[in-house]
Amino acid sequence: MLRPMTISLKPSQALSLWHQVSLSEVRDTAPDLTMRQAAILLxxxxxxxxxxxxxxxEHLGxxxxxxxxxxxxxxxxxxxxxxxDPRDRRNVVIARTVEGALYLERFADVIIAKAAALPR
Amino acid sequence: MLRPMTISLKPSQALSLWHQVSLSEVRDTAPDLTMRQAAILLxxxxxxxxxxxxxxxEHLGxxxxxxxxxxxxxxxxxxxxxxxDPRDRRNVVIARTVEGALYLERFADVIIAKAAALPR
DNA sequence: GCATATTGAAACGGTCCCGTAACGTTTCCA
DNA sequence: TGGAAACGTTACGGGACCGTTTCAATATGC
Structure with missing residues (x-):
């Protein structure tokens, strides 16, 4: 069953979603990232x-x-x-890690769960 | 047209949503909040x-x-x-402000816009 | 009345992030 | 070939946040 619909949120839903996810992160003892770090990682x-x-x-300003x-x-x-970068040794290329992928996978799960539990 | 559906996100959509909203906040010159501050405010x-x-x-742990x-x-x-609190002067009650309401209103708008622009 | 408990704030030392400026390395080009 | 440009890093001083501990003010209960 496909649902090719844009995701439309009410203001209360949008804030509630952010609220619930933030609470999960804060309560978690896991090391949390600053907003900038999260933006970079993503x-x-x-x-x-x-x-x-x-x-x-440049991308983040x-x-x-x-x-x-x-x-x-x-x-x-x-x-x-x-x-x-071996081609231009002035450059540094940033690469992903298994741990990073798992971290974001778990983070996505939290967002998905909170979004699904949102009041209509 | 009502859509009484739970909001279901794919992992890529969940991360992309957080990515786009974080980028908006980072790029904004506005004063940004830490994750804890955001959780408290919300x-x-x-x-x-x-x-x-x-x-x-207690609520945030x-x-x-x-x-x-x-x-x-x-x-x-x-x-x-x-x-x-006049009834128990040991307590401090925290109240909302017009500025705070506007801040969150604008924040909700960002989330809604990014959610709507999410790839299916 | 007086000791105790509770509440929120302040003090302290430590750690991390910030923006600016300076730096070493590598590449480009005249 | 030698100077200028580009890249990422480090150094510096300042500010914000953290957890623990201590404190002043207020309320409670014997």
Whole structure:
């Protein structure tokens, strides 16, 4: 049964969804990400590669050190990895990890569950 | 035309929605909230009052100073106000503001727009 | 009345993130 | 070949948040 419909939310549903997902993350003892880190991580996993520090900085509208530091933190969490680009050794290409994919998979499950439980 | 259906998202849609909304907030020059602050603000505006520091702390599973500090910050942003409870002057009741309502209204609009633009 | 409990806030030390500026490395090009 | 440009990182000072502990004010109960 296909439902080729755009997803339309009422304001109360939109806020409730964000509320429930945020609560899940806050209550969770898991290490949580800042809004910027989340945006960076999602860009890396959802937008087509390759990803560079400069490209991410432009895409998010932030400075390069912000990206470098976020990658430091998320690298420690094993959510992303970095390698020098052999073709242009000035560049650093950011790659996904298994742990990062699992992290986002679990996160998507939370969003889906909360969306399904939303009052009509 | 009514659509009394539960909202069902595919994993890619769930992550894409969070991605797009996060990007909007990051790119915005507006002051953004931490995940905890957002959870507190949404609880205040979506759950029935009255709200106290202790109640919010229990609800989110964090310590009271976390709530006090978040209220300090969001109070400076005029998103919430605090008053002593005249019936029990140990309590502080947290109240909504016009600015806070507008902030969340605008936030809901972003979520709704991104949800509507989601690929099927 | 007085000790105890409760509430929210303040103090303290530590950690992380921020923006700006400077830096080392690598590439480009005149 | 040598200077300029591009890339990512590091350094620096400042600010925000954290958890724990302590505190002042208020309420409760013997």
């Amino acid at each position: 860009t890396i996993y959802l937008d087509p590669p390759p990803h560079t520090v400069r490209g991410l900085a 932030v400075t390069k050190p912000v990206i470098t530091r976020a990658l430091d933190t998320m690298g420690t969490m094993k959510l992303v990895t970095r390698h020098r | 609880t205040i505006y979506l759950d029935p009052p009255p709200h106290t520091v202790r109640g919010l702390a 964090v310590t009271k100073p976390v709530i006090t500090r978040a209220l300090d910050t969001m109070g400076t942003m005029k998103l919430v106000t605090r008053h002593r």
